[in-house]
Amino acid sequence: MTRRIVRTIIQLGLFGFCSFLFLYMLDNQYGVLPTSIHSHLPAHHPGLIIADVHLQYCNLLNPLTSCKLDPSKWHRIEKDLYLNSGLVQKAYLHIKRKKEEELTAEDKVVLDVKIGRLDPAMGEKGEDNEKWESRGSGIWLKRSAKRHDSDSNNVITAIDILFGADAVEPRPGWEIKDTPLLLSSDGVPEARISVRRGSPKKVEKPIPRIRKDGKFKIMQVADLHLSTGLGACRDPEPKEHNGGKCDADPRTLEFVERLLDDEKPDLVVLTGDQVNGDTAKDAQTAIYKYAHVFIERNIPYAGIFGNHDDEGSLSRQGQMALIESLPYSLSEAGPNTIEGVGNYYVEVLAHGTSAHSALTLYLLDTHAYSPNEAQFKGYDWLKPDQIEWFQNTVRELRTVHKHYTKIHLDMAFIHIPLPEYTEPAEIFGNRKEGVTAPGFNTHFKDALVEASVPIVTCGHDHVNDYCALAKTDEGQPELWMCYGGGAGFGGYGGYNGYVRRIRLFEIDTNEARIRTWKRLEYGDTETRLDEQVIVEAGRPFGG
The missing domain is CATH 2.100.10 (Vitelline Membrane Outer Layer Protein I, subunit A)
Structure with missing residues (x-):
């Protein structure tokens, strides 16, 4: 804005600019x-x-x-x-x-x-x-x-x-x-x-439910980085694909649509930075583009925000109000008594007409940038009141979940990785960039372990796509920490030919087992990459 004002002063002269400034301030008032x-x-x-x-x-x-x-x-x-x-x-x-x-x-x-x-x-x-x-x-x-x-x-x-x-x-x-x-x-x-x-059409929230075969598939879509308009591709791989012509949003959404049709997930979880703040001059338009691909396929979806979503035309509150009003959306603003927008949970009910939950998904807002950059550089952290909300919610739901006759399963979704993502030496997948976790640790990882949540998965670091297993001092598995891998061409994606990808989770309630893999946008697009079982009998498995 400062450069534009200087240019205006030069072009219009002092009198013209003073007139502009007076009217600009008056209109803003x-x-x-x-x-x-x-x-x-x-x-x-x-x-x-x-x-x-x-x-x-x-x-x-x-x-x-x-x-x-x-x-x-x-x-x-x-x-x-x-x-x-x-x-x-x-x-x-x-x-x-x-x-x-x-x-x-x-x-x-x-x-x-x-x-x-x-x-x-x-x-x-x-x-x-x-x-x-x-x-x-x-x-x-x-x-x-x-x-x-x-x-x-x-x-x-x-x-x-x-x-x-x-x-x-x-x-x-x-x-x-x-x-x-x-x-x-x-x-x-x-x-x-x-x-x-006509009148506004009433939108009913879908009820996610385990399939007849006892399974349920989740597609995690991380970092779409959609713009207003077609968007410009960043670091497309391979660069010569389509003769070098690359429009970010169409290519990103074609990738998502192909996997929706191939994998047929029961639910999509969007883990932040759906909207590329500085290029999404109208965030509503960007939101509608990704929502449309799920709605036309009748696939429920739930989302949280990243650090870029609200850098454009709409606040988190404004975006969530739009998203909540759309068909097939399970997203919620969550309680306004704690910090952040989008702290909520989704219950996936057992097969048939059962009213019992078989799977609970916890979604939390990891905010954006550090509120104390001088002491803790980089990114914000989950706040104590959010962690307290999570712990209280887990305790309340445990009472209800006791009526479910099988092993109840849980997963957690965030955008910015936890500080503990940097700790495990053994990873399964790609670590092509440093972990951009908060510099201040509020120990949400400990709350997850205490609540017996076996998996937490995030986005944010586009070219990290690994799962890392945290272990107890005795060497026993205690928590899987996964990345979704960046899906969108509007965000960075370089680092040695890294191809965009999407992570999937298949939950088998018959065995209380969770399996995960990734699918690529280009190249070997049919293969399940790094497929592994990470939960067995309801507990972290592997290593």
Whole structure:
């Protein structure tokens, strides 16, 4: 921002810049222009009808323009259509909403929205009040004053903005327009309108359950690093693949989709850095891209955050609110009385109609960067209140799990590795980079061992994909500490030809056994890499 302000002073002169600064501060005071991209949650209030749409351009150097219309009449979608790429030029979509029961016979409501250069009617005859009306930048509205046409099952009841040629719409009842808005936005992912007809669709949370054969497969997806738009590949291997052309997000998601179709997991666990903060100018768009691949296959998924997820347009709280609202999502914000967003557990029930849990998955937020960089460099750590929550939850669930007639199993998922990941000399897999664990140890590893959780698995270090076995002083196995291996091409992935990969776990409740392996994005893509049994009879096994 500092360099951009200096450039602006040089280009505009002192008077012009002072005008810009005054208007910029004024707009920020009233919440009109964001100092960073606004947190955004589209308004989905039931019973509201869209009556009109307006695209408002503004220039901070022109005091005659404003980025916000009268808020008593217009609701602004809090996304700059230029994704804040311009210092002074902005554009926002505004919508006029009416309560359905308050509509009069004279009120018009939006029946349809289309994007294009030409009038969609193209000379077709129709009633005068159903002609297409232009709103600029390719937006065309079909509105009607007929009272009966305001039935909320047929008309537009919500509008949102997503970005990029690869944007998708995973929300039930929503439709993304194929043609982007006609904006002169070179180098910025194109803005696309998404609309919903009718009332919000109720989303039921799925109930994960052990299969008839007694097994359950989990696919751990670590470090997708998705962007807004196609994204730029970092360290793709091999470099000459596809003639050297590599778009990060499409290639990443094609890899994930191939494994979903091959492995058919019962659950996907995302262990952080799904969103590549600095390139995801609209985090909502990035979230929808990964969610879409699970939703269209009816696969439940649960996620936690990494250190990059909230470096873009949405906070952890804002992202989790979106994720919780999507189909097949098991993600939860967790208790707001402890630190972090995304401290929760998922119960996988026994086969059939049983109400008993056969497997519990604990997911915890490992935060981002050290709060005390001078003393503990690098990354943050699990806080005492999180560990206390985990211990209390384990004790409470043990009482319930006693009713399960087989050996109950547990797993834990985090993003940033524990300090103990550096200790075991014997590993199974690849250690191609140093362990970037916190410098301060709150001993969550000891809490896991005390709770008899046999496995903890993380992401964060993209080119470490090993499992390491911690042992007691007597040499007995006490905890497996695994890495997922980086899956996304938007994050780094070099180090001697390292190929992106994904880890899988197969839980066999008949034997209380857990087996794990990895699959590669390129090369020997059919082989189960480093396959091993790591839990037998409910206890860590191997070594």
